[in-house]
Amino acid sequence: MEKAFPGIDPAVPSVARIYDYLLGGKDNFASDRAAAEKVIQLTPNVREGVRSNRRFLSRAVRFMAATGIRQFLDIGAGLPTQENVHQVALRVAPESHVVYVDNDPIVLTHGRALLADNDQTIVLSGDLREPEAILADPEVTKHLDLGQPVGLLLLAVLHFIPDDDVAQRVVATLRDRLAPGSALAISHLSFGDLDEERLREGRELYTKTSAGSATPRSSAQIRRFFDGFTLVEPGLVPTDDWRPEEGDPRLPALPGVDGFVGVGLLP
Template identity: 75%
Template sequence: METEHAPPGIDPNIPSPARIYDYLLGGKDNFAADRAAAEKLLELTPNAREGVRINRRFLSRAVRFLAGTGIRQFLDIGAGLPTQENVHQVAQRVAPDSRVVYVDNDPIVLAHGRALLAENERTIVVQGDLRKPEDILSDPEVTGLLDFDRPVGLLLVAVLHFIPDHDEVGRILATLRGRLAPGSGVVISHLSYGDLDEDRIREGREIYKNSTAGAVMPRTREQIVRFFDGFEVVEPGVVPTDQWRPEEDGEPVLPPLPGVDGYSGVGLLR
């Protein structure tokens, strides 16, 4: 993506997590600053590309699982740029009547998503900030497509680690959980510390401090498990991301990769 094509209000010199992620996945919707930030991450964690692929595969498996429980509505907050095997594609393959709302605060995500989904009446992209869950839940576009009196699959994939305050994450989750009907589900994947030493963790935080996210906070498994409070965590629990229900005919489960560490899980609201 060329600098001169940056939409109004976008500073292409400030990297965005969504566009860094896009670059690591092999996408083209990114600027030089995003690529430079991603390359710095790769210097710190050379397996970062495989890490984002692992995360993406988990998302697909989790959506298929929730669809298998009968959930036909999905709210994906911090959705990122469209890529392969997007939530609506996975869900609507299982059940064509599935409805999907993508939420993101990156204008480029909004522009690309809306262009891609212009003819899909059951899927929309709206602007929203995870830090303001009340605004998302009351957005007329969101409530016009999703019926919160029926089960919803809430997707918080690779996004909570951009909120450094543990108490704020708890408040956000409590607000979202309080609006969900019984039978709903939550999907969470979260960055952890792994084998990174303090210097590399500090350098990684600096990269995201200088991005539109403003911060990143890896957390321990114990801290991530607490984000499922109020939900019944399904087997195999909160585990390393590629160990969550791997598919026999899918990608093989890899041995732990240096510099790649995260925990993921799915919970159901009874």
């Protein structure tokens, strides 16, 4: 029997818990595992893709820390796994402060338990589609000084906002509150080599999850999210091509979706 959490319907798959399953985690329900297996059927490269996304997270956070950033805001953080933002940041710069934001109650429960003894890192409830509420949260403003540079991470989350204008507004709202010297990291789902039928099946699958949708975008559409930022080299590129490090694995030549990633600096 699966453990019940207040406010959670275990019959409704959660994108955070699907992602957890794809990474080999155990914080998921039968509905999440069933949905994840359907995703794997549609996109055989998806397990490798989410692991590639985690490697990008590590590289992006280290890059931000190297520029002098000591504050990080990760929205749509997902369930704790290996090489989380706080682990990477604190290893490079032990004085760093990290705020995780997610709208899944299980993420909050597990994250707060994991970080109970870490007063430099907090986990808050919030929804990317309501950026004003996140920025106005007194816990955010207490933990982060928005007058100083912040590393903002929107990893594998913007594709759950289907409306392009809404997604652009969300990013612009966050950008306009960041201090010069801040950085933005984005990873975003793209179409890969999926045909229209598989894309349709994938969209239908995500309508049954807590997110309600998943919308792949082209590289040109994703680049627009960096308006106002200066993209650092190598620009917006496939996930494995952003500053790969020696020993990093490459995505195998399996069919499925792909993703684009980038990091921008705010002048």
